Amino acid sequence: MKYRADIDGLRAISVLSVVLFHLEIPGFQGGFVGVDVFFVISGYLITSIIKHKYENHDFKLSEFYARRIRRLVPPLIATIAATFVGAAFIMTPFDMVAFSRSAVAALFSLSNIVFYLESGYWDTASELKPLLHTWSLGVEEQFYLFWPALIVVLLNLRRRVAFGISLTVISLLGALLCIWFTGINQSAAFYLLPFRIFQFAVGALLIPLTSIVQKRYLPRFPQIALWSGLFCIVVSVTSLGDDKAFPGYAVLWPTIGAALVLLSGTLPGERPASALVLLQNPLSIWLGRVSYSMYLVHWPLIVLFRYYHGLELTSVDQIVLATSTLLATCVLHYGVEHRFYQRDADGSTEKPQPLFGKHFVPYTFATAGLVAIIAASAWKGDGWAWRFPSLSLTTAQIEQGESERFRPVATACLLQNAKSNRHCNFEAKIQVMVLGNSHELDGYSFISAGLGSAADINLILFGEAGKCADLHFDSGRFTTSDEQCQKRFNALFDPEVISRLDIVLYAANIPYGENKDIFLSILQTIKSINAKIKIVTLGGYINTLRPCSYYINQTNTTDSCALPENVSYFEDNPEDQPLFNKFRAIESHYIDRVELLCKNRVLQTCRTRTDDGIPAFYDRHHNSLEFAEMSGKMYALKYPHLLQDLTKH
Numbered sequence: 001m002k003y004r005a006d007i008d009g010l011r012a013i014s015v016l017s018v019v020l021f022h023l024e025i026p027g028f029q030g031g032f033v034g035v036d037v038f039f040v041i042s043g044y045l046i047t048s049i050i051k052h053k054y055e056n057h058d059f060k061l062s063e064f065y066a067r068r069i070r071r072l073v074p075p076l077i078a079t080i081a082a083t084f085v086g087a088a089f090i091m092t093p094f095d096m097v098a099f100s101r102s103a104v105a106a107l108f109s110l111s112n113i114v115f116y117l118e119s120g121y122w123d124t125a126s127e128l129k130p131l132l133h134t135w136s137l138g139v140e141e142q143f144y145l146f147w148p149a150l151i152v153v154l155l156n157l158r159r160r161v162a163f164g165i166s167l168t169v170i171s172l173l174g175a176l177l178c179i180w181f182t183g184i185n186q187s188a189a190f191y192l193l194p195f196r197i198f199q200f201a202v203g204a205l206l207i208p209l210t211s212i213v214q215k216r217y218l219p220r221f222p223q224i225a226l227w228s229g230l231f232c233i234v235v236s237v238t239s240l241g242d243d244k245a246f247p248g249y250a251v252l253w254p255t256i257g258a259a260l261v262l263l264s265g266t267l268p269g270e271r272p273a274s275a276l277v278l279l280q281n282p283l284s285i286w287l288g289r290v291s292y293s294m295y296l297v298h299w300p301l302i303v304l305f306r307y308y309h310g311l312e313l314t315s316v317d318q319i320v321l322a323t324s325t326l327l328a329t330c331v332l333h334y335g336v337e338h339r340f341y342q343r344d345a346d347g348s349t350e351k352p353q354p355l356f357g358k359h360f361v362p363y364t365f366a367t368a369g370l371v372a373i374i375a376a377s378a379w380k381g382d383g384w385a386w387r388f389p390s391l392s393l394t395t396a397q398i399e400q401g402e403s404e405r406f407r408p409v410a411t412a413c414l415l416q417n418a419k420s421n422r423h424c425n426f427e428a429k430i431q432v433m434v435l436g437n438s439h440e441l442d443g444y445s446f447i448s449a450g451l452g453s454a455a456d457i458n459l460i461l462f463g464e465a466g467k468c469a470d471l472h473f474d475s476g477r478f479t480t481s482d483e484q485c486q487k488r489f490n491a492l493f494d495p496e497v498i499s500r501l502d503i504v505l506y507a508a509n510i511p512y513g514e515n516k517d518i519f520l521s522i523l524q525t526i527k528s529i530n531a532k533i534k535i536v537t538l539g540g541y542i543n544t545l546r547p548c549s550y551y552i553n554q555t556n557t558t559d560s561c562a563l564p565e566n567v568s569y570f571e572d573n574p575e576d577q578p579l580f581n582k583f584r585a586i587e588s589h590y591i592d593r594v595e596l597l598c599k600n601r602v603l604q605t606c607r608t609r610t611d612d613g614i615p616a617f618y619d620r621h622h623n624s625l626e627f628a629e630m631s632g633k634m635y636a637l638k639y640p641h642l643l644q645d646l647t648k649h
Contacts, residue, residue: 008289014258015291017033023322032246036251041258050064051207071341073364074339080375092549093387097395100383107375109138112191116192154167174197183245199255202259210267294329301321310545390556391553401614407625424458430458430643431500433462435522437467437508438622449636462488468488493529502532503646506535506538506583509621510577516583537583544567547618558609562606593635609627610630
């Protein structure tokens with residue numbers, strides 16, 4: 001395939017967008033779409049290579065995979081190994097377990113699946129995952145497993161089914177699947193191949209599309225396509241962010257933008273000089289050629305730096321990290337990538353180096369296997385806890401503490417099957433439902449251990465409304481694309497159920513925050529249907545910058561979880577929150593946990609453990625079961641008849 005400098009220029013734009021996004025440079029809040037541009041480029045290049053070799057009777061799957069392994073795997077192994085060494089020096093055992101698991105997954109092209117199962121891309125925990133960026137390599141490497149065979153099949157069937165039509169169908173159906181599933185499970189749509197395959201297909205579609213456009217050639221079309229494509233990419237990079245439902249419809253902008261830029265380079269005609277300067281200057285071409293190494297090294301450097309020095313990046317930190325990224329890029333590219341895989345001087349022909357010769361693939365797998373074994377030993381070996389002999393909390397203790405908070409669910413009256421649930425007692429005098437986000441369990445444990453322990457009270461657990469995908473109020477009812485969530489809302493607004501409710505306890509992290517408007521709508525609707533229902537809000541407490549367990553293991557005391565420098569939020573002044581007044585308008589009572597647990601509402605005096613020494617939280621803000629129950633019992637001593645008093649009026 002003939003070398004195209006504009007593709008290296010497009011790669012440069014893509015990788016710089018990602019790096020500057022991760023460095024938190026203003027104006028690049030949507031820079032993560034650089035990955036989407038890479039997917040389109042990969043689809044175009046890989047399909048072009050396969051089609052060209054197949055039509056020249058020179059295509060062999062074994063050679064294709066050998067080239068891909070030589071191209072991608074050695075730099076990846078080197079990156080994972082170097083990151084592992086750095087992590088071993090600074091990461092606590094609990095974090096080392098998670099990192100080592102991701103290292104094994106990345107070596108086997110499964111990291112996108114692991115990260116999908118763990119969490120969302122933009123949560124704070126993601127900022128401390130050194131190999132999070134390898135999710136895109138997992139998607140790409142999984143794509144390589146079946147795409148060559150599919151292209152060969154389509155080329156064989158081209159007399160009966162047009163090659164271009166097949167790719168068009170894959171692109172359109174794939175895009176619709178991605179957009180639709182974003183509303184059902186955004187993380188799955190982001191991380192998993194079935195919802196990203198259309199981007200590779202769009203790149204592949206450019207091959208037949210080029211010949212069609214050339215037949216109907218318009219002299220100015222290359223310029224229009226180029227500038228339109230760059231505009232789409234720039235808009236994506238500068239306007240998208242974590243407040244958008246990505247991928248969804250938004251993913252079409254960088255996908256179409258990349259396709260238009262690539263298409264413009266396949267057509268005859270002059271390009272604007274300014275565009276040539278942007279895409280084909282020596283710096284852009286060099287950045288494009290080293291883009292893979294730059295992508296690999298930049299994120300581990302940022303994460304390990306943050307892990308050691310703190311999450312916030314100063315201007316000096318950004319400069320240091322940018323410089324370090326450039327240096328590490330050169331080391332990885334020229335020391336590893338360039339030694340295993342090169343092109344001719346003009347870049348027109350792939351020229352794999354004879355390093356290891358025919359033994360390259362087994363040697364590579366053996367090296368990857370060795371690194372995986374070492375990582376697995378840390379993963380299954382308690383994160384090599386021997387590195388920190390004086391830890392207050394072991395990995396097992398943290399994991400048990402985090403899972404223990406879910407224990408009450410097994411014996412709770414769950415709303416979804418309340419009518420048939422043996423744990424429900426609708427004959428009880430007072431019916432209380434707990435509703436909220438992931439803190440709903442904290443509220444349930446709080447109320448059940450204290451105020452809700454009386455025999456005349458039935459506690460109902462909604463089941464976490466915060467997880468309901470695409471939740472909105474439409475035509476007088478709440479609808480969600482999550483089937484189980486929809487069943488819970490249907491049950492809640494069943495006249496027989498809502499008419500029985502006396503109290504709704506609302507429990508959420510930062511309950512009056514600006515992102516809690518959907519809960520406000522739910523509670524307002526509940527009140528509009530049954531005005532006698534009393535709304536009680538469980539006040540917020542403390543959010544730490546890092547998991548509380550991290551600070552405990554650093555200082556050997558839970559007190560460090562209430563130090564100002566370690567806290568991101570403290571509900572000492574709930575009235576300062578954006579939705580405070582709107583919630584207060586429908587509330588009957590506010591449970592002030594800061595007043596309950598902190599002397600004079602001073603952060604450093606707040607309780608951070610139970611009387612038995614159990615931490616208040618293991619992660620950043622969810623209460624441990626023991627601490628939630630202790631707090632509930634303390635509150636019940638102050639207001640023993642709160643629920644009864646509320647239902648008298």
